[in-house]
Amino acid sequence: MEPIVGIDLGTTNSEVAYIIDKQAEVLKDHDDGIVPSCVGLDPEGGIIVGSAAKNQAVVAPERTVLSIKRRMGTDETVDLGPDAYRPQEISAFILKALKSRAEKVLGRPVAKAVITVPAYFTDAQRHATREAGTIAGLDVIRIINEPTAAALAYESQRSGTRRVLIYDLGGGTFDVSIVKIEAGVVEVLASTGDNHLGGDDFDRKIIDLLVEQCRTGLKISVTDDRAAMARLRRAAEAAKIQLSAAPFARIEEDHIGMRDGSPVHLSHEISRGDFEALIDHDLSRTMASVNQALSDADLLASQIDRIILVGGSTRIPAVSEMLAAKFGKLPHSGIDPDLCVAVGAAIQAGREMGLEETGVLLDITPYTFGTAAIGELDGALTVDMFVPIIHRNTKLPTSRTEAFSTVSDNQQRVQIKVYQGENPNALDNVLIGTYMFDLTLAPAGSVLLLNYTLDLNGILKLEAVEKKTGRKINAVIENAFSRQSKEAIAASQDRLESLWNGPDAPSGPVADHPAQGDAADGLPHDVAALLARAAGKMPDAHEEDRAEIAQLMADIRAAAKGKDADALTAPMAALEDILFYLE
Ligand code: AMP
Numbered sequence: 001m002e003p004i005v006g007i008d009l010g011t012t013n014s015e016v017a018y019i020i021d022k023q024a025e026v027l028k029d030h031d032d033g034i035v036p037s038c039v040g041l042d043p044e045g046g047i048i049v050g051s052a053a054k055n056q057a058v059v060a061p062e063r064t065v066l067s068i069k070r071r072m073g074t075d076e077t078v079d080l081g082p083d084a085y086r087p088q089e090i091s092a093f094i095l096k097a098l099k100s101r102a103e104k105v106l107g108r109p110v111a112k113a114v115i116t117v118p119a120y121f122t123d124a125q126r127h128a129t130r131e132a133g134t135i136a137g138l139d140v141i142r143i144i145n146e147p148t149a150a151a152l153a154y155e156s157q158r159s160g161t162r163r164v165l166i167y168d169l170g171g172g173t174f175d176v177s178i179v180k181i182e183a184g185v186v187e188v189l190a191s192t193g194d195n196h197l198g199g200d201d202f203d204r205k206i207i208d209l210l211v212e213q214c215r216t217g218l219k220i221s222v223t224d225d226r227a228a229m230a231r232l233r234r235a236a237e238a239a240k241i242q243l244s245a246a247p248f249a250r251i252e253e254d255h256i257g258m259r260d261g262s263p264v265h266l267s268h269e270i271s272r273g274d275f276e277a278l279i280d281h282d283l284s285r286t287m288a289s290v291n292q293a294l295s296d297a298d299l300l301a302s303q304i305d306r307i308i309l310v311g312g313s314t315r316i317p318a319v320s321e322m323l324a325a326k327f328g329k330l331p332h333s334g335i336d337p338d339l340c341v342a343v344g345a346a347i348q349a350g351r352e353m354g355l356e357e358t359g360v361l362l363d364i365t366p367y368t369f370g371t372a373a374i375g376e377l378d379g380a381l382t383v384d385m386f387v388p389i390i391h392r393n394t395k396l397p398t399s400r401t402e403a404f405s406t407v408s409d410n411q412q413r414v415q416i417k418v419y420q421g422e423n424p425n426a427l428d429n430v431l432i433g434t435y436m437f438d439l440t441l442a443p444a445g446s447v448l449l450l451n452y453t454l455d456l457n458g459i460l461k462l463e464a465v466e467k468k469t470g471r472k473i474n475a476v477i478e479n480a481f482s483r484q485s486k487e488a489i490a491a492s493q494d495r496l497e498s499l500w501n502g503p504d505a506p507s508g509p510v511a512d513h514p515a516q517g518d519a520a521d522g523l524p525h526d527v528a529a530l531l532a533r534a535a536g537k538m539p540d541a542h543e544e545d546r547a548e549i550a551q552l553m554a555d556i557r558a559a560a561k562g563k564d565a566d567a568l569t570a571p572m573a574a575l576e577d578i579l580f581y582l583e
Contacts, residue, residue, distance in 0.1 A: 006345025017346035073125035149344025
């Protein structure tokens with residue numbers, strides 16, 4: 001039987017899993033199931049993926065790409081060495097590494113996969129994910145939503161009818177889904193959330209508190225001091241995490257600023273109660289989404305059999321307490337939250353292989369799809385009124401046909417703009433694409449039937465038929481996000497193949513001394529040593545600091561290459577400063 005693997009293609013980490021002896025297992029290499037979602041070029045120009053790329057990110061940021069998932073579905077490109085790449089191409093490298101890993105562990109070719117995406121991923125992001133698979137030589141037979149996969153991981157072995165709520169609160173996003181599982185049929189009843197709510201917001205609340213403490217208690221302003229702000233940000237996240245396990249957290253930051261020529265120190269204790277008061281409003285917002293999901297699913301809280309927690313921020317005790325108070329039962333977080341999505345993807349992959357006869361996954365669209373039309377918005381006439389065609393929470397696949405009439409004799413074309421979202425003003429939603437249909441010349445009032453289909457993966461297709469002639473019209477599509485042509489995908493495939501170092505390369509040995517490259521490049525000893533020190537700090541540094549360190553490292557390398565000793569002084573001093581704070 002041809003294998004189908006399950007893949008969690010994550011922002012930070014990715015995993016591949018497969019059903020072995022009826023159990024979904026994350027496939028490991030060197031005892032590790034997690035592949036960092038990092039792609040790099042080695043000094044010879046070959047591709048490296050995973051830990052090797054993550055480790056070299058510190059010495060060669062210009063040859064390394066991180067967090068590409070955030071750019072999926074956009075036309076942005078990222079530079080990797082001398083060339084620019086589309087997000088799908090970078091993701092394809094990660095997928096190819098996972099494919100190679102699976103082939104190595106299973107000892108046979110792997111050409112098919114189920115890949116997970118966040119429930120809130122748009123049409124363009126889903127398309128880009130599928131393209132990434134094609135470029136990597138994987139037929140993406142199904143895209144499923146991450147919360148659905150998490151539900152499968154927890155519930156697929158159980159019998160009876162179960163209604164499960166998946167509460168997923170990460171660093172920057174919040175998702176809640178309700179799933180019904182009955183005789184192997186997994187049916188998503190509702191899915192909603194907030195793309196801009198997560199642990200980063202909680203950190204910001206603590207930072208604001210600390211800034212205020214500096215202003216009123218210490219009489220200093222730190223907001224313009226990037227290094228001080230970076231330290232507060234780190235301290236805030238550390239305190240937040242500490243408060244998940246302890247009732248108090250003390251923040252001690254020496255030399256946070258200067259007053260009257262003397263250094264001042266910040267010392268502040270925050271209690272769990274203080275922290276909970278700070279995030280109370282945000283947590284209430286998540287409960288509003290939970291209530292929305294319950295109402296969409298037409299269920300009472302008492303009808304939910306189990307609550308599953310996914311995402312790092314659900315480790316905050318107030319989250320469990322809030323859900324326990326609402327549902328009268330404690331939530332579960334039994335399966336490793338880093339692996340449970342990949343496990344669920346593998347279970348779905350097993351179902352696609354026919355390993356389970358009854359396994360069916362009925363997913364929904366978390367968004368409404370529609371067009372713009374003339375109508376009234378806020379009392380004024382507009383051409384941008386959003387007209388829903390496929391409503392959110394509709395089961396997939398789904399199809400809807402609408403009739404349109406031409407307005408003038410011999411009208412040559414019709415243009416349809418399709419949006420995704422919930423706002424009454426179409427322009428506040430996400431434009432998926434503009435579809436142009438060339439018509440047969442006919443009198444005004446001729447009817448055109450427009451069919452919208454959302455497939456199992458949540459991807460939209462549009463087809464038009466002239467009612468009178470029965471002629472199908474293919475649309476010329478101008479996508480907000482330009483999909484690659486078959487030829488472009490083939491070119492990307494060739495490019496990937498030409499850069500690939502062979503199946504073992506991505507998981508090959510990792511350089512254990514990050515500065516080897518610099519030393520080998522013949523940099524002066526003190527410069528190479530500073531770069532090595534900076535490289536060692538990069539993995540734990542906050543994202544903003546990392547960017548600054550990377551920039552300074554690049555400046556130093558450029559100055560060193562140009563043998564410009566004067567140009568070296570400033571960036572080396574700036575880098576020393578940052579390292580001092582970090583150390
Ligand atoms: P994720 O995107 O699921 O990896 O979640 C990342 C978020 O979880 C970040 O904001 C972290 O600060 C937060 N986080 C991780 N561990 C904890 C913890 N023990 N308590 C509170 N927040 C945490």
